[in-house]
Amino acid sequence: MISVVIIGKGNVGIHLYKAFLNADGIGVTQINSRNLENVPIADVTIIAVSDDAIAEVSSKVKNSFVVHTSGSVSMISLKNKTDRGVFYMLQTFSKNKEVDFSEVPFCLEAENNEKYLFLEKLAKSIGNNVYQIDSKQRKAIHVAAVFVNNFTNHMYKMGNDICIEHQVPFEILQPLIEETAIKVKTLLPEKAQTGPAIRNDKKTIKNHLDLLNNKQKEIYTIITKSIQNGD
Amino acid sequence: MISVVIIGKGNVGIHLYKAFLNADGIGVTQINSRNLENVPIADVTIIAVSDDAIAEVSSKVKNSFVVHTSGSVSMISLKNKTDRGVFYMLQTFSKNKEVDFSEVPFCLEAENNEKYLFLEKLAKSIGNNVYQIDSKQRKAIHVAAVFVNNFTNHMYKMGNDICIEHQVPFEILQPLIEETAIKVKTLLPEKAQTGPAIRNDKKTIKNHLDLLNNKQKEIYTIITKSIQNGD
Numbered sequence: 001m002i003s004v005v006i007i008g009k010g011n012v013g014i015h016l017y018k019a020f021l022n023a024d025g026i027g028v029t030q031i032n033s034r035n036l037e038n039v040p041i042a043d044v045t046i047i048a049v050s051d052d053a054i055a056e057v058s059s060k061v062k063n064s065f066v067v068h069t070s071g072s073v074s075m076i077s078l079k080n081k082t083d084r085g086v087f088y089m090l091q092t093f094s095k096n097k098e099v100d101f102s103e104v105p106f107c108l109e110a111e112n113n114e115k116y117l118f119l120e121k122l123a124k125s126i127g128n129n130v131y132q133i134d135s136k137q138r139k140a141i142h143v144a145a146v147f148v149n150n151f152t153n154h155m156y157k158m159g160n161d162i163c164i165e166h167q168v169p170f171e172i173l174q175p176l177i178e179e180t181a182i183k184v185k186t187l188l189p190e191k192a193q194t195g196p197a198i199r200n201d202k203k204t205i206k207n208h209l210d211l212l213n214n215k216q217k218e219i220y221t222i223i224t225k226s227i228q229n230g231d
Numbered sequence: 232m233i234s235v236v237i238i239g240k241g242n243v244g245i246h247l248y249k250a251f252l253n254a255d256g257i258g259v260t261q262i263n264s265r266n267l268e269n270v271p272i273a274d275v276t277i278i279a280v281s282d283d284a285i286a287e288v289s290s291k292v293k294n295s296f297v298v299h300t301s302g303s304v305s306m307i308s309l310k311n312k313t314d315r316g317v318f319y320m321l322q323t324f325s326k327n328k329e330v331d332f333s334e335v336p337f338c339l340e341a342e343n344n345e346k347y348l349f350l351e352k353l354a355k356s357i358g359n360n361v362y363q364i365d366s367k368q369r370k371a372i373h374v375a376a377v378f379v380n381n382f383t384n385h386m387y388k389m390g391n392d393i394c395i396e397h398q399v400p401f402e403i404l405q406p407l408i409e410e411t412a413i414k415v416k417t418l419l420p421e422k423a424q425t426g427p428a429i430r431n432d433k434k435t436i437k438n439h440l441d442l443l444n445n446k447q448k449e450i451y452t453i454i455t456k457s458i459q460n461g462d
Contacts, residue, residue: 051432052434072438072439091410092407092411092414092425105406129403129406137398140396140397140399140442141397142439143393143443143451144389144390144394144399144404145407146426146451147389147390147451148387148407148408148411149411150428151454152386153420153423153425154420154428155378155379156379156383156415157420157421158375158378158462159375159376159378160415160421162371162374162375163371163375166367166368166371166372168364168372168375169362170415172321172336172338172360172362172372173321173372173375173376175322175334175335176321176323176379177412178409178413180323180384180412181383181408183323183328184384184391184408185402185405188391189391192384192387193384193385194380194381196377197381201282203283204282204303207303207370208377211371212374215457215460215462218453218457219382219453219454219457219462223382226385226446226449227381229446231450
């Protein structure tokens, strides 16, 4: 039996706690990050709090192995005196939506091989996709995730605005959105590109710009150029 | 039996031909757009050629009902003297990838209700999702599609570049990419937004910028601002 303490009751903490509850061979306790006086002893203590609070929370934990779950904080930011590691799950967690951990990539890091193998065992108790990722790589993944998640979602938002303005249901775009996402599973994004920008179809680009407001025009123009430059 | 002629052997023409071949109650013929001397007579003639060629091709067709398949060309750009319409399928078609027409939204337009109902029947012989969309709405959909497909794919491309540079497999982002796409099925994109931009997390934004090259920085900065401004 592996004993796990999760510190933090945000989206990540809550979903992770539920997953470990249902896992074989794991005993899990969850505590609020404001009650650090009596952290139960455990094989691993998982700090799932906001990035800014990780250093302070970790400085108060005396347990033997402490990890955080952040994509953008380095392992050495942990201020516990014992072994350190990272247990980063690369997925977007929403409050009211179940997480399928079998699909989540686990990005793991530890100060030594023994602890790494321990984290791997822990991840495999709830998931399948485990990667050994150091702090530098994890930072790069986090930036890449901003592009493919946050920025992509903003493209959906701008598409939705255009639909609202022209009285078209956004749902009409959903199959295209999903196909676009699935396509890059088998085709490099560079090879998957289509549309007026990559074709340098000036007439269509002009027609599109005529339909947009100034803010939409700015984004349209800059991304079109970026596609054409192969950025 | 409905008789269909498809003019054009590009991606759209080829996939559409295959779909009609397998449909009940449809007889379909496909011809190359360079052989317009002997277009077979048919209940509907579908012009699936590049946008720029639609007017010219349509001017040479004498059949009674002629439609095109373009998202960005208006119905009245058709130059045949008989009834006109539009049979636009809102999906990205790739040469070597099967198309599931049951998932494709059909955006239909015709000059009168009788012809519209005919197109609806035709679309339902191969698909399920049929929308009555006029030329103005279709143009807006086409621009929105550029945002959610071409521009989104460019975000994937930039994410992939970051992965390559930092020796991380791009596949690690695939579950996040797919979850991001599926999320907007049930949540407005505006509500689905997360990450450093919407949180105005300046420290993380600065860390991200430090990791990017100048061109990536430009895109990162502009989209971050656009998210923060609620554009």
